[in-house]
């Protein structure tokens with residue numbers, strides 16, 4: 001009988017440290033060739049984007065499909081989140097559906113986790129680094145949590161075009177992470193940070209890439225269409241550029257596609273996929289002064305890995321509702 005897991009149940013079962021570990025394994029499987037990751041199917045109703053994202057991970061025994069929507073006007077118009085999703089998990093041996101779970105929180109945690117893995121492998125290693133976050137929404141919260149898992153942080157800075165959103169972010173995340181977080185008055189202030197994350201709904205660059213300090217690591221997770229970007233040409237050009245998937249970066253990410261179209265660099269500037277760094281096929285950061293950039297588009301392997309670990313934990317804890325469909 002399939003199990004149903006609500007958002008609250010998923011929240012009680014999924015923690016960032018566990019998610020970073022399984023998402024790291026998923027990226028390694030992608031590099032090792034034991035993952036099946038078909039291109040996601042996109043449908044564009046008038047006000048949004050609906051994505052159908054299947055994946056199989058042989059090593060983790062995870063077979064799943066997520067249905068996720070991104071409706072940017074949702075918060076203002078309906079009081080609903082921008083991103084809404086559900087995940088269907090199957091038994092890879094029988095094909096049986098074992099679980100249907102809410103995917104909103106899971107999406108945010110697995111997106112944070114990918115940045116956590118990238119930060120683990122690409123950011124400078126020293127303790128006491130400062131994290132900088134652009135955007136103070138749902139994803140930004142998980143990005144900061146992941147950065148705090150990957151590196152011991154001394155403090156954080158957040159910038160959002162909505163000052164109220166930044167205040168709410170600080171009120172929630174500072175006690176949760178036991179971390180001093182200050183509100184930046186301008187985008188430039190965030191660039192004082194060592195590890196920077198862009199997690200906004202902006203379709204245009206959120207900071208001036210020429211002002212990035214040497215040694216910075218950036219996780220760019222927001223824009224995911226060819227004509228939108230959070231990072232300008234200079235930021236992408238100055239960075240050692242690592243993507244979640246070459247195909248997704250060159251097919252979907254305006255952060256990379258637009259500079260290529262402008263002639264700022266060629267496709268070979270996309271140095272590696274994250275899995276190639278994790279598995280040691282390519283070296284990561286090569287010096288303390290290098291700027292590294294991880295571009296995340298969001299892959300179904302992240303959802304499959306996170307959903308499998310949630311389901312396993314639910315069975316162990318006796319959480320969830322079994323239903324006959």
Ligand SMILES: NC(=O)c1ccc[n+]([C@@H]2O[C@H](COP(=O)([O-])OP(=O)(O)OC[C@H]3O[C@@H](n4cnc5c(N)ncnc54)[C@H](O)[C@@H]3O)[C@@H](O)[C@H]2O)c1
Nearest residue numbers: 135137138139160161165199200201202221222296297298
């Ligand atoms: N890479 C992935 O795997 C992945 C997964 C899920 C969502 N996303 C993307 O992440 C982004 C954020 O999603 P969310 O659910 O957190 O949205 P959200 O609406 O909860 O938050 C977005 C925040 O960005 C702020 N913002 C907009 N323009 C800005 C700017 N120029 N500078 C600073 N802040 C700005 C908004 O005021 C808002 O507070 C979206 O673009 C979404 O599509 C990516």
